[in-house]
Amino acid sequence: KQEVTQIPAALSVPEGENLVLNCSFTDSAIYNLQWFRQDPGKGLTSLLLIQSSQREQTSGRLNASLDKSSGRSTLYIAASQPGDSATYLCAVSPHFNKFYFGSGTKLNVKP
Amino acid sequence: DVKVTQSSRYLVKRTGEKVFLECVQDMDHENMFWYRQDPGLGLRLIYFSYDVKMKEKGDIPEGYSVSREKKERFSLILESASTNQTSMYLCASRGPRPNEQFFGPGTRLTVL
Numbered sequence: 001k002q003e004v005t006q007i008p009a010a011l012s013v014p015e016g017e018n019l020v021l022n023c024s025f026t027d028s029a030i031y032n033l034q035w036f037r038q039d040p041g042k043g044l045t046s047l048l049l050i051q052s053s054q055r056e057q058t059s060g061r062l063n064a065s066l067d068k069s070s071g072r073s074t075l076y077i078a079a080s081q082p083g084d085s086a087t088y089l090c091a092v093s094p095h096f097n098k099f100y101f102g103s104g105t106k107l108n109v110k111p
Numbered sequence: 112d113v114k115v116t117q118s119s120r121y122l123v124k125r126t127g128e129k130v131f132l133e134c135v136q137d138m139d140h141e142n143m144f145w146y147r148q149d150p151g152l153g154l155r156l157i158y159f160s161y162d163v164k165m166k167e168k169g170d171i172p173e174g175y176s177v178s179r180e181k182k183e184r185f186s187l188i189l190e191s192a193s194t195n196q197t198s199m200y201l202c203a204s205r206g207p208r209p210n211e212q213f214f215g216p217g218t219r220l221t222v223l
Contacts (some may be wrong), residue, residue: 004153032209043115043201043214044154051209090151096209097142097161101153 002027004092006102013080014110019106021075023090028068031096035064035075036089038104046090048075080109114138115204115215123221130189132218134202142205143185145169145177147198148217154201160185192222 003026013019023033032051036044048057048064050073056065063076077084087104094100118133136143142161144170146154156169158177166177174196178186185204191194202215 033209034212040150041120041216043203043216045214046210049210091154093209097144097159097205099154099156101146101155103151103153 002030002092002094002100004089004090004100004102005106006090008105009103010106010108011098012108012110015049015080015082017080017109019077019080019107021077021088021090021107023073023092023102025073025092025100026072027092028071029095030068031068031093033064033073034091034093034099035062035073036091038087038089047088077107080107082109082111085109115202115213117202117215117218119199119218120216121219121221123223124192125187125223126193128189128192128222130192132187132189132200132202132220132223134204134215135183136185136189136204136213137183138204138213139182140204140206140211141162141182143179144203144205145175145185145187146201146203147171148201149198157187183220186201194222196220197222 033047037049048067061078087106089104090102091099116127145157160166160179176188200218205212
């Protein structure tokens with residue numbers, strides 16, 4: 001069974017800092033990997049999706065990379081802002097309707 | 112604006128009660144999911160449905176059942192609630208493309 005681990009569990013940084021969130025998974029046979037954001041009391045919002053054949057995806061200040069062979073993905077956030085404060089979840093999909101989620105990294109960006 | 116709505120944000124029930132959690136989506140999606148989210152464990156799939164009246168067990172189906180009588184509505188049923196079912200329950204629906212997955216705001220269920 002796929003195991004997804006996210007490190008660190010929590011992170012606090014000053015505004016403006018560039019930061020990296022890590023996700024590792026145990027089975028490299030994946031269909032895609034997705035990064036989500038969860039705000040308190042709300043559901044998940046999809047940020048970036050990387051297909052298994054891709055190495056990275058970018059959206060604005062966010063860049064996600066995927067290294068299937070080593071079972072790792074990183075989410076890079078440039079020039080962090082207080083509005084980026086949220087919990088970030090990584091989800092690995094072995095096929096279309098199946099996801100394995102990590103337990104998340106809770107990010108706090110201090111003004 | 113696409114929407115997945117859940118019937119309650121907060122729910123408190125007693126042990127042994129039958130509990131219904133309702134989820135409605137307005138995107139005409141075929142695929143709908145129920146997850147529970149617990150600290151340190153991430154989201155775990157309880158059940159999913161890929162069409163009306165069709166369902167499949169997820170990773171932790173024990174103690175739960177589901178119903179999908181209409182395409183837009185997917186219900187999670189706790190036949191006899193227990194304290195270990197205290198959790199945040201999240202519903203999601205998914206379109207034909209991999210990144211078309213939308214989550215509801217969640218129901219925080221407490222079983223006393």
